[in-house]
Amino acid sequence: MMVKVGFVASPLTARSGVYRSARELVSAGRDESLDWQLLLGVSAGAPGGRPADDPEWIVEEHAEPSGLGGVRAQSRRVRDFVEERDLDVVVSLIPQTDMALAIGKTPWIAFTRGLPWPAAGEAKLGKRVAWRTLERAALRRAREVWATTGVLRDDLDLRSPVEIVPAGIAPLERSWDGAGARTNAVWAARFDEDKRPHLFATALQDSGIRGRMFGTGHLQREIAASAPSNVTIEGWAPPSALWEDAFVYVGTSSREAYGRSAVEAAMNGVPVVLASSFGCADQLVSTDEFKRLFVLESADPAAWREAVQRLRDDEDLRRRYSDHLVSNARALTIAASAKAVARRLQELQDRGVLKARR
Structure with missing residues (x-):
């Protein structure tokens, strides 16, 4: 029994x-x-x-x-x-x-x-x-x-x-294959030091990319006061709202034992740019090419901006990476x-x- x-x-x-x-x-x-x-x-x-x-x-x-x-x-x-x-x-x-x-x-x-x-x-x-x-x-x-x-x-x-x-x-239906233009770079986490919200906001400054930040936490007001005009702080939202018109999920955490939002994005077909500290990074991103481009050890905002802009500008890369992520996420x-x-x-x-x- x-x-x-x-x-x-x-x-x-x-x-x-x-x-x-x-x-x-x-x-x-x-x-x-x-x-x-x-x-x-x-x-x-x-x-x-x-x-x-x-x-x-x-x-x-x-x-x-x-x-x-x-x-x-x-x-x-x-x-x-x-x-x-x-x-x-x-x-x-x-x-x-x-x-x-x-x-x-x-x-x-x-x-x-x-x-x-x-x-x-x-x-x-x-x-x-x-x-x-x-x-x-x-x-x-x-x-x-x-x-x-x-x-x-x-x-x-x-x-x-x-x-x-x-x-x-829970398994999610794929909502995007990387084709066509989308406008949003998404960050979703607690507004705490280990999630490095400042890195996301700074990386998008002067980029021409719309950033949406979801979550709550003690740094929320500080980030809202200092974020550039193209980055909005949207607080808590249901998971289904995160990926509307999103072309990338950006995971800046300095430590992330798993990374649920990254897995949700991958199941949806939304490309991810992750810190190497994400526990799910190796499970989601398994080729040398994609690891080099989109799993980052750097805390330099310029490196993050470059990765996000590459996905915005290269539809073929987006589509290949989206397929790769969906395939790997099915096991998680x-x-x-x-x-x-x-x-x-x-x-x-x-x-x-x-x-x-x-």
Whole structure:
């Protein structure tokens, strides 16, 4: 008998990457007749809203980040969720849930989707050291730690083994083949230091290219005040709105464990220009030619501007690159990710690391 699994992400401050992928992952597992449940704790300030037709296997409720007291409260809430749903194991999807589970007794697995502590430049040294220390202590209490990509596993730099369990997204219909003129270069991420929004805005300055920036975060107002007139700051938007009239997605993040928006763009046939730090870069861009042109190590705005302008100006290149991306992105589905999760859970059960209580 397969173990009964609860996936938990709480608290979340946005209905973006983890929120969406958690829903898709558990749904894909249930499509395979797996007994998976989901608990989402979402901040009152998160843009968007809960779908009106949520199934009974999703619990979405209000939860706010609130320091160590919040961790203890989350630990109690997860314990109650386990008892309510008669679960055998919990898969944690964010660091705060890791910490909550680490002070409880429920068997759990940490499924890391991004570096779970601030990198240099994202917070003061004391906060970075404290967060890293607490999270590493929590991860030592997990039955196993998973990472979505080799990039993330290397960034974690844990002394214990980390299993690669790939991420994925719901399959999307191709909306463009690169033919004909489009006007928008799209950036979509949190407005935080590690996403380098300034690099996108600066790269498009005096380029004649319209830039659209989607997302929320503490740098949003700063970018809005300094961005050139051809770059608009549009806040949160549903995924379907991102690719309207887009000829390129630009991923400037200095660290990106996976890169969901890049995969969505690729599935749509929209070319991508990515920092080499994107975990999905090697999965999406697999020829030497395209890697040289569109996977960038440089933080020089001129290099990014050149890559974007090349795609705007060369339709044949756009079409070939669009075909290449669509072909590679077809392997990065949420169904494939759910099957990888199920295989790993079965392996752990076969080894006696996890046990079904029923």
